[in-house]
Amino acid sequence: LNAIHPAIAFRPASASIVEQLRREGYVILRDAIDPALIRAIDAESRPIFERTQWSKGSFYGERTKRFLALLNHIPAVQELVLHPLVLDIANQMLGECDSIQLNSTQAIEVHPGARQQPPHRDQIIWHEGANDFDFVLSVSWPFVRYDAEVGATRVWPRSHHYDGGAYGEPVDIEMEPGDVMLFSGRVMHGQGCNSSDRIRRGIILSYSLGWLKPFENMMLTYPPERAREFPPELAELVGYRMQRPNLGSVEGKCPSALLHDDVLPLGLEDTFTPELARRVEEFHASLSHQEA
Numbered sequence: 072l073n074a075i076h077p078a079i080a081f082r083p084a085s086a087s088i089v090e091q092l093r094r095e096g097y098v099i100l101r102d103a104i105d106p107a108l109i110r111a112i113d114a115e116s117r118p119i120f121e122r123t124q125w126s127k128g129s130f131y132g133e134r135t136k137r138f139l140a141l142l143n144h145i146p147a148v149q150e151l152v153l154h155p156l157v158l159d160i161a162n163q164m165l166g167e168c169d170s171i172q173l174n175s176t177q178a179i180e181v182h183p184g185a186r187q188q189p190p191h192r193d194q195i196i197w198h199e200g201a202n203d204f205d206f207v208l209s210v211s212w213p214f215v216r217y218d219a220e221v222g223a224t225r226v227w228p229r230s231h232h233y234d235g236g237a238y239g240e241p242v243d244i245e246m247e248p249g250d251v252m253l254f255s256g257r258v259m260h261g262q263g264c265n266s267s268d269r270i271r272r273g274i275i276l277s278y279s280l281g282w283l284k285p286f287e288n289m290m291l292t293y294p295p296e297r298a299r300e301f302p303p304e305l306a307e308l309v310g311y312r313m314q315r316p317n318l319g320s321v322e323g324k325c326p327s328a329l330l331h332d333d334v335l336p337l338g339l340e341d342t343f344t345p346e347l348a349r350r351v352e353e354f355h356a357s358l359s360h361q362e363a
């Protein structure tokens with residue numbers, strides 16, 4: 072067991088999980104976390120849902136309730152955000168950046184009578200059209216049993232390959248509390264209709280390429296006085312980190328300086344990946360040959 076996250080039984084990401092995610096566009100991990108942690112988070116979510124307004128609009132669905140900023144509303148959600156296996160997979164899937172970031176934390180209740188959500192790809196918010204890499208990886212943690220009657224997420228397997236639009240039949244992602252589904256930002260999916268008399272409740276977290284504008288404005292949601300209370304890895308995920316090379320500084324310094332007492336210096340300093348640093352050094356070495 073991991074010392075910081077005792078509820079998590081750590082298993083290293085096997086190549087076959089990532090392989091399935093890449094091939095099918097989604098993967099379900101059974102028993103990924105202790106259901107007791109999920110029950111505790113669920114219990115904290117209920118009074119918050121009670122004071123949350125119904126969603127407006129036919130995409131979110133008027134028989135659903137949703138709220139964001141989960142690390143403020145339910146601090147134990149950080150155990151899910153920092154789940155080592157999920158983070159490992161997210162880092163492998165979101166390879167087109169120096170470091171990934173937390174993109175959104177959303178709690179969702181789907182009430183009886185909710186209509187099916189329009190099928191969509193999550194990364195359409197940045198770019199519509201075919202892409203050959205993922206911008207975002209979404210992670211669905213159910214708090215109750217998800218089955219077809221209660222409106223389990225419907226996924227169109229392999230639709231992330233954008234191969235013509237005839238995607239075949241969707242699958243209803245049936246899960247129990249403790250299970251988790253990871254799905255590509257490119258895969259077609261949507262919440263199913265709730266034809267039962269039960270409320271479907273759970274959360275969807277997502278991670279994205281570190282250089283994208285995130286769905287939630289993380290730095291305003293978790294300003295320095297709040298992020299100071301986070302473990303360093305969580306503070307980095309919500310934006311207190313430079314994206315190499317040279318992206319996202321405050322006064323030319325890594326924003327993590329705002330979490331310490333450091334006085335921010337005026338002036339800039341290179342923040343490079345090792346590869347870029349090597350190329351810059353090579354350039355200067357070639358100049359000194361010419362200058363010699």
Ligand SMILES: O=C(O)CCC(=O)C(=O)O
Nearest residue numbers: 179223224260261262263
């Ligand atoms: O809750 C679900 O099953 C999917 C929700 C979703 O895809 C969304 O709201 O963008």
